[in-house]
Amino acid sequence: MSAAKKMPGKPATEMFDDIPVLQRKWRAALRPGDRLPRYEDVMLGSLGRMADHIALLKGEGTLELSRSGRYVQKWLGDERWDIPVEELAPDCATALSEAVSSALKNGRPHQASAHCVRDGMVRTYDLLALPTASRWGATLVGAYVNERGAQYNLLDAIFSATDDAVVSLATLRDANGQPSDFQIVHHNKSAELLLDVASGGLLWRKIGHGTTLLAAAEILEFLLKAVLGGRGEQLEIESDGRHLRMSATAFADVISLTISDVTAMKRRDASFRLLFDNNPMPMWVFDAETRQFLSVNDAAVQHYGYSRAAFLRMKLHQIWPEDEWESHTEALERVGETYHSQRNWRHLRADGSEIEVLTFGRRVPFNDRDGYLVAVADITERRKAEARIAYMAHHDGLTDLPNREHFQERLKQALDQAAGKRVGVLYIDLDLFKNINDSFGHPSGDRLLKEVAERLTTAVRGANLAARLGGDEFAVILAADVSPNEASACATLLIEILKAPYDIDGQEMVIGASIGIALSPGDGTTSEELMRNADMALYRAKSDGGGVHHFFEREMDLQAQKRRDMEVDLRRAFANGEFELHYQPLVSIASDRISGFESLLRWRHPDKGMVSPAEFIPVAEDIGLITQLGEWVLREACHEAVKWPSDVKVAVNLSPAQFRSRNLVQVVISALAQSGLSPKRLELEITESIFLAETDANLAILHQLRELGVGISMDDFGTGYSSLSYLRSFPFDKIKIDRSFVKDLAQRPDCVAIVRAISGLGRSLNITTTAEGVETEDQLDWLRAEGCNEVQGFLFSAARPAGEIAKLLAEFGQRTSRAA
The missing domain is CATH 3.30.450.20 (PAS domain)
Structure with a gap:
C-alpha cells in the first residue's frame, strides 16, 4: 500500500x-x-x-x-x-x-x-x-x-550503510499464542540484492509463503528457535553455490536477521597462502595445542592495535576478558574441523577497549603444525544498533521517557515487590496544552512536551519512574512505601514545577497540570486497577478546573455506577415508551398569533417522575441513544403537527450525532411522508456545533434539507465563536436570539444593542428573528420596538403536552383543524 x-x-x-x-x-x-x-x-x-x-x-x-x-x-x-x-x-x-x-x-x-x-x-x-x-x-x-505522530526512518539510518543483508521480522502467532511464521517488516537494499528479489518484493511478505531461500524449513526452524529462546542464534547454509551465514537476535517478537555472504571467505580459505595477508577481515592462525598465535594478517594488526611481534608472542586467551576465559576454553574444546561462533564473543584490543565479534575457523596445517585459521567479524556497531532498537521499543520517541508499555511493566514489578506496602500512581494531564498546539502549532507543542519531560525527569528520582503515556498524558510510579501525605506532596511539587513558564523559541508559554492519585493496595492491587482509579481521580481534578490533584475515592465509583444505572434506565425507557413530547408556542409579534410550536423532549420515569433533559440528554449522547431518540422526536412531532392549523409550523431540534449518522435527509423525508405534513411546515433547529466539525459534509446535508422545502433555524445565536460567518456559509430561514440577551433587556444597554444588531441583521438578510426566554411584558415591548419578528417564553406559555395544544390555540383565537 x-x-x-x-x-x-x-x-x-x-x-x-x-x-x-x-x-x-x-x-x-x-x-x-x-x-x-x-x-x-x-x-x-x-x-x-x-x-x-x-x-x-x-x-x-x-x-x-x-x-x-x-x-x-x-x-x-x-x-x-x-x-x-x-x-x-x-x-x-x-x-x-x-x-x-x-x-x-x-x-x-x-x-x-x-x-x-x-x-x-x-x-x-x-x-x-x-x-x-x-x-x-x-x-x-x-x-x-x-x-501516534512521530515518524522515523530508524532502520534505514542504522542499516543502510552495511553490505550485509539486514531484515527485520515480526513474529506471527497462532490462536494459541505460539509463533508460527514471520513477516518481513523492514529490510535494507542489500537484502534485495542478496536474495535476488525485485525492489519492494520482500516487504510485508510472510517468509513461510515465499519463494526466497528464507522459506527453507531449516531457516524457519532457526528463527523459531531464536524467538522462543529469546537470544541470538547463528546458522550457516549453502545455496546456489553461495555460503551464507545468518545471525538472528530476538527482541520480544521482533527479530533482527543479518545475512552475510561468506562465499568469498570460503574461497579465500582454499587459497589461504595467496589471500590471507591482504584479507580486509582480521585473521590469524593459532596453534591447536598451545593456542599460540602463529600468524596474523595486516587487518588484525590494525584492528586490534597490537604490533605483529606482540601478537606472535601472545596466546589466544590474552585477548579474552578474564570473565570469559572459562567459556572461551570450553568452546574451543568442542570445535571440530570447522566452526563458527554459536554466540557473540568479547575481545580485548591493545588499548584495553572491548569489541564484540563473531569468529569463523577451520583446522588447517600451518608450517607443519596443526592450527586453526580464524576470521573475525567485528559486530560492535551492529550490537549497539540492536540495543538502540530495543531501547526505542520501550521509550517514547519524542521525549525519551519510558512509554506506556514500559510503565506498565515497571508498575507490575513494583506491585510484585511491594509485599503489602503502598505503591502510588500519579496520572498527569497537562492543562491548556491544546491551546498551545492550536495557537503556536505542533512543532512548538512537541518542544514543550520535551521540556515537560525534562522537568519530570529532574523531579522524579530513585526507584520512582516518570513516563509519557501518549499525547499530553504522563504518569509517575512512586515505588517506595509511600504515604498519602508523601503522594500529595509529590503531586503538589509536580504541579508547581510544570506550571512555571516555558521559553519556547523566545516565546513564553504557560500551561498547568492536573493529577489523579491512586495508592495500592487500598485503591487496587493490579496495575490495571491502579491506572483506572488514578484516571478517575484525574477526571475529578480536571472537572474542578484543573491545576489541582485528587485522590481516588470510592464515591467516584458510586458516581460511575449512577451513570451506568442512568444508561440502563434510558435504554429501557426508550423501549418502554416513557418519552413524550411537549410543545412551547412561538408567537408572531405582528399578528399576536401562534405561528408555530417548538417540540421539546421529556422523560417521565416510572419511579423518579419527570427527569430533567439536562440530566439525561448528555448521557443519551454518550451512549449513542440520541440518534434514535432524535428520529422518534421527528416522526412524533410531524405526526402531531398535522392536526394543527395549516399556518402553524413545528420546530424540531437536531443533534450533531444525527448529522454524523449521514442518513438525516432520509429520516426527514420518511417522517414527512408517513405523517403527510408539508415540508414548509417543518423547521429544523441546529446549533453552531454543527459547523465546528466536518463543515463541508454538514453544509451539504443542510442544503439537501432546504431543497425539500424544510426551514432551517440557527438556535442560541450570538453565544458562539463565529456565528456571523455561518450566516455567510448557509442561508438560514430563522435565527433565534439566545435568552441570555433577553433576560436583562430592560436593565442592560449592551443587551439592547445586541438584540438591535441581530434584528437589523435579520431584516437585511431577510431572515426571521425569534427571541427566546420572554417572561415579561416589558421584555416584549423592547423586542417589538427593536423589530424582532417572533417571541417564545413563559409570558405566553411553558411547554405543554400535545393534548393541551387545542386549548392554547383557542386562547389566541385560533382553531385546530387537520391540515397538511
Whole structure:
C-alpha cells in the first residue's frame, strides 16, 4: 500500500484521550452476566470525530471488514466495505487481524501498535479492538485506528550503510499464542540484492509463503528457535553455490536477521597462502595445542592495535576478558574441523577497549603444525544498533521517557515487590496544552512536551519512574512505601514545577497540570486497577478546573455506577415508551398569533417522575441513544403537527450525532411522508456545533434539507465563536436570539444593542428573528420596538403536552383543524 500524504486525523498529542474513553465506554456497556457488551451500546451514538477512526469487522469465520470510517479508509488505502481483511494492504491487514484475534480470544478490548512504512518513513499507529455481541448473534469488533505522530526512518539510518543483508521480522502467532511464521517488516537494499528479489518484493511478505531461500524449513526452524529462546542464534547454509551465514537476535517478537555472504571467505580459505595477508577481515592462525598465535594478517594488526611481534608472542586467551576465559576454553574444546561462533564473543584490543565479534575457523596445517585459521567479524556497531532498537521499543520517541508499555511493566514489578506496602500512581494531564498546539502549532507543542519531560525527569528520582503515556498524558510510579501525605506532596511539587513558564523559541508559554492519585493496595492491587482509579481521580481534578490533584475515592465509583444505572434506565425507557413530547408556542409579534410550536423532549420515569433533559440528554449522547431518540422526536412531532392549523409550523431540534449518522435527509423525508405534513411546515433547529466539525459534509446535508422545502433555524445565536460567518456559509430561514440577551433587556444597554444588531441583521438578510426566554411584558415591548419578528417564553406559555395544544390555540383565537 502506498500513501503519499499524511492522513488527517485526530492530533497525535490527543490520541490517548480517545482510547481511555472507548475502553471506559466498553466497560460501562458490559452487563452483569454477559461475556461481551452489545454492539449497539458501544459502537452506536456519540463517537463524534472518533467515528471516522473506527472500522467494523465481523469475527465469524473469515475476518471481514464490514464498515470503515473515512480516516480508516485512508489508512487502508481502500474505501471498499464488506470485503475479507486479507484483501487489504498486508501491513494493515496483519495489524487488524492480530488485534481483532486477541480481542476475540480474550473477550476484552485489546490495544496494539501497527508499524507501517509510508514513503520510506516508519509510522506508528495505535489500534484498539473492541469486541461486541450483536443482537442477531454475530460477533462484531470495532477497531479504532490513529497515528501516534512521530515518524522515523530508524532502520534505514542504522542499516543502510552495511553490505550485509539486514531484515527485520515480526513474529506471527497462532490462536494459541505460539509463533508460527514471520513477516518481513523492514529490510535494507542489500537484502534485495542478496536474495535476488525485485525492489519492494520482500516487504510485508510472510517468509513461510515465499519463494526466497528464507522459506527453507531449516531457516524457519532457526528463527523459531531464536524467538522462543529469546537470544541470538547463528546458522550457516549453502545455496546456489553461495555460503551464507545468518545471525538472528530476538527482541520480544521482533527479530533482527543479518545475512552475510561468506562465499568469498570460503574461497579465500582454499587459497589461504595467496589471500590471507591482504584479507580486509582480521585473521590469524593459532596453534591447536598451545593456542599460540602463529600468524596474523595486516587487518588484525590494525584492528586490534597490537604490533605483529606482540601478537606472535601472545596466546589466544590474552585477548579474552578474564570473565570469559572459562567459556572461551570450553568452546574451543568442542570445535571440530570447522566452526563458527554459536554466540557473540568479547575481545580485548591493545588499548584495553572491548569489541564484540563473531569468529569463523577451520583446522588447517600451518608450517607443519596443526592450527586453526580464524576470521573475525567485528559486530560492535551492529550490537549497539540492536540495543538502540530495543531501547526505542520501550521509550517514547519524542521525549525519551519510558512509554506506556514500559510503565506498565515497571508498575507490575513494583506491585510484585511491594509485599503489602503502598505503591502510588500519579496520572498527569497537562492543562491548556491544546491551546498551545492550536495557537503556536505542533512543532512548538512537541518542544514543550520535551521540556515537560525534562522537568519530570529532574523531579522524579530513585526507584520512582516518570513516563509519557501518549499525547499530553504522563504518569509517575512512586515505588517506595509511600504515604498519602508523601503522594500529595509529590503531586503538589509536580504541579508547581510544570506550571512555571516555558521559553519556547523566545516565546513564553504557560500551561498547568492536573493529577489523579491512586495508592495500592487500598485503591487496587493490579496495575490495571491502579491506572483506572488514578484516571478517575484525574477526571475529578480536571472537572474542578484543573491545576489541582485528587485522590481516588470510592464515591467516584458510586458516581460511575449512577451513570451506568442512568444508561440502563434510558435504554429501557426508550423501549418502554416513557418519552413524550411537549410543545412551547412561538408567537408572531405582528399578528399576536401562534405561528408555530417548538417540540421539546421529556422523560417521565416510572419511579423518579419527570427527569430533567439536562440530566439525561448528555448521557443519551454518550451512549449513542440520541440518534434514535432524535428520529422518534421527528416522526412524533410531524405526526402531531398535522392536526394543527395549516399556518402553524413545528420546530424540531437536531443533534450533531444525527448529522454524523449521514442518513438525516432520509429520516426527514420518511417522517414527512408517513405523517403527510408539508415540508414548509417543518423547521429544523441546529446549533453552531454543527459547523465546528466536518463543515463541508454538514453544509451539504443542510442544503439537501432546504431543497425539500424544510426551514432551517440557527438556535442560541450570538453565544458562539463565529456565528456571523455561518450566516455567510448557509442561508438560514430563522435565527433565534439566545435568552441570555433577553433576560436583562430592560436593565442592560449592551443587551439592547445586541438584540438591535441581530434584528437589523435579520431584516437585511431577510431572515426571521425569534427571541427566546420572554417572561415579561416589558421584555416584549423592547423586542417589538427593536423589530424582532417572533417571541417564545413563559409570558405566553411553558411547554405543554400535545393534548393541551387545542386549548392554547383557542386562547389566541385560533382553531385546530387537520391540515397538511
